[in-house]
Amino acid sequence: MKRVNIRNMRVDQKGTVTSVKVGGELGRRIRDMGLVPGTKIRIQGRAPLYDPVALRVKGFTLTLRNNEADLIEVEVNG
Amino acid sequence: MNFCVALGGNPNAGKTTLFNALTGSRQHVGNYPGVTVDRKEGRYVQNGHEMRIVDLPGTYSLTAYSVEEVVARDFLINECPRVTVNIVDASSLERNLYLTIQFLELGIPTCVALNMIDVARGRGITIDDKKLSRLLGVPVIPIMARSGYGKKDLMAAVETVAQVPRPQPLRVSYGRDLETAIQEMEKVIAGGNFLTDLYPLRWIAIKYLENDAQILEKGREKDAQIADRLETITRKVGAHIEETLETYPEAMIADHRYGFISSMLKQGVVKERHDENRLFLSDRIDKVLVNRFAGPIIMLLLLMGLYQFVFTYSEVPVAWCEGLFAWVSDLVSNRLPDGLLKSLVVSGVIDGVGGVLGFVPMILFMFFGIAVLEDSGYLARVAFMLDRVFQIFGLHGSSVMAYIVSGGIAGGCAVPGVMATRTLRSPKERIATLLTAPFMNCGAKLPVFALLIAAFFPHSRAGMMFVLTLISWGGALLAAKLLRMTVVKGASTPFVMELPPYRLPTLRGLMIHTWERTWQYVKKAGTVILGISVLLWAAMTFPRLPPSQIEAYDTLRGGIISTATPQVIEELETATKAKLLSDAATELKAAVLAADARRAGAALSHSLAGRIGIQVETISRWAGFDWRTNIALLGGFAAKEVIVSTLGTAYSLGSVDTEAAESLSARLVVEPGWRALTAWSLMIFTMFYAPCFVTVVCIARESSWKWGLFSMVFNTSLAFFLAVMVYQVGTALGY
Structure with a gap:
C-alpha cells in the first residue's frame, strides 16, 4: 500500500481516495463530483497530450487537469 | 389549481429531454434576470390543474460558485415552486443523489424522477425505487424521458406532493464537532430571526460553515452583529478541524453527505450484477475516439465536417434569402421615386433586414451541428483532447468550437461563432473566447484580402491565405492570453467535468434546441441590428452635398x-x-x-463618415491609410466586405462588385501611397479591428453591453497598434 497523487497513476490503475487537499471552488467541484475520501477510482485514460486525465468514479467518467489531480491523494496497491 | 413546478438535476441527467416530453413545443425561452442563463418555461395540464414548468439550469450542487447554481438556488427560494422534480440518472445514482440531498435539506417539496432505468438495467444495476422513496421520504418514480415511459406516474406524484403541506427539511448528521457548532449557530439565528423568512434555520448554519459567499453577503446586509457572531463560530470550528483532522468544514460536510448517501444505498437500494470493471459500449467507443493517435485525426475530420455542413450546405438557403431581398429591393427601387426615402428604404431598411435574416440559415445549421455534437457527448471529448493546448492561453478545450466556426478555417462567420461559446461553462474562459473569436478570418474579410492579394501579391495567393490564417490564430490565442492576464484575469475555472456516455441524440430534442436558439437571435439581436443599420446608412449619407455642388x-x-x-x-x-x-x-x-461615380465619391467624402475619415487621416497615416481607406474601414463596421465597395466609391470608381474587383485592384496598384506594405498593414488591421456590428450585438447579447463596447475599443486599438508596427517597421526596413 502506498500513497500517490492522481497525476502519477498509470492508465487502468485502481485506488482509493484518501484526501483532497484543497478548499475553495476547486475543492468544492472535486467533492461535488464524488471524489471524497474512501471513494474507489480507476484511471480510464489520458488525453493525447497526457493532460487532462479521465477517471472512472461512482459509475461515471470524470476529467481533471493534471494540476488539479495533484491535489488528490490516492492509496494504491503495489 | 395553478401551480409552478421546477425541474432540477445534474447536467446530462436528461432534464431537457423530460422538459421537452412534458411541454412539447409549447415552451418559452427567456433569460434569468441579469445573467445569460436560458430560462425555459412550458405548460402541462392534468386533471384541470395547470402547471407552469420551469427548467432550472443543470447543476451538481447548490453552492454559490457558478452562475447556474446561484440561479437555480435563487429560483427555488424566491419563486417558491410548489413542487420540484429532481431528475436523477439511475446509472450514476450516488453522485446524482448528492444534489437531491441538498434539495431536501432546503426543505422544498420534491419528487424524484429516476431516469434512464433502461440504461442502468443494461449495466446490470437494479434499483429498488420503493425502498429509496421510503428512505428519502419523497416519491421516487422510475421513468425513461426519451420514450416518455413513466411520465404519467411522475405527474400524478407531482400532483399529490402539491396537495400536502411543505415537508420538514432533511437532517444529515455532520459529526460531533460540526453538530455542536451548528446547534450553537441555530440558537443565534433563531434569536435574531436572521434570514429565517427565506431559509430553514439549520440550512443557514450549514451555509456559514461551507463559507457560502452569497449567504455571507446577505447575512452581512441583514444584521452585521449576528453575522459576526456566526462567522466567529465558523472560524473557531474551522481552526479546530484543521488542527485535529487536517481538513476543512466544507470538506467534512461533503464527506458526510456522501456518507449519508452510501449508507442509504447499502440498505439494499442498489444491486449490481456485473463486474465493476466491465467496459461499457461508451468506453469501447472512447478507446477509438480519444485514442492518442486516431483521436485527433478523427476530431479534425469531424470538425471539418461540421464546418462544411454549416457553411457549404447553408449556402443554398442563404442564396434564397439574398435572392428574396434583392427582389424586394428591386421592387421598391422601381416603385419609389429617386431620393432620400428610396435610399433609406433600400440601403437602410431592406439591407438591414436582409443583413439580419441573411445570417439565419447559417445560425440554424451551426446550432444544429453543435447540438448533434453536444447531445451525443462528443463535444466533451473535443474539450478533453484539446484542453492542454488551450489551457496555455487561459482558454478551455471547448473554445475551439467558437474559433473554428468564426473562421478558424478561413471563411466562417463570427456571428454563429460567438453564439457557439454557449457551450462553454467557465465564465472567464468564455469571455476571453467571445472577445477573440472575431479575430478569425470570416468569409466577409476574404474579399478584402482577395482584393489586396490580387493587387500586390498576385503570384502567391494560396501562400498568402495560409499565412493570414496562421496570423489570425496566433493573434487570437495571444490576445486571449493578454485578456486573461488583464481584464479577465484569475485562476482558470476547474476542468472537473463529466465525460457523459455517448447517446444518440433525439431528432425532436435537436429540432427544439436549434429552433429556439435561432429564434432568440432573430428576436433579440434583430431589432438592434436593424437600428444600427439605419444609423450607419445615415452616417454615410448625411450631410448631403450643398445644392450648389x-x-x-x-x-x-x-x-x-x-x-x-x-x-x-x-x-x-x-x-x-x-x-x-x-x-x-x-x-x-x-x-x-x-x-x-465622381458625384458619389464627393457625396461620400462630404458625409459624416467621410468627414471622420478625413479628420483621422493625420493619425491613420502612421499605419499608411489615407482618408479613403478610413471611410472604407468605417463602412466595414456594417460588414467587412463593405470595405471593398466603399473603397470603390471613395476612389470614384462607381459601384464595385465585391466578388470581382479587378478595376479597384488595378487602381490601387498605380495609386501613389499604395504599396505591398500598405496592403499588409490594411490586411492586419482588417483582421483585428472592431468586429462588424452584428457580431458586436451578439457579443453584447451573450455577455453584456460592456463587453460589446469593449470588443470595439480593444480590437480597434490592438489592430491599429499592429498595423502601425507593421507599417513603421516595414518602412524603416526599406519596404
Missing part, C-alpha cells in the same frame, strides 16, 4: 448627355442586356457612369 454635378452630367446625338441617347434608353451597344453609346455610358 449638386447643381454643378447635374450640369456636368447634362453637358455630357447633350453632346451626344439623339440616336445614341435613344439607343441607351432602350438598351437591353442581350444587345451589344454601338461604340458611341458605350462611350457615352462610360462617361455618364464616371460622372455619377
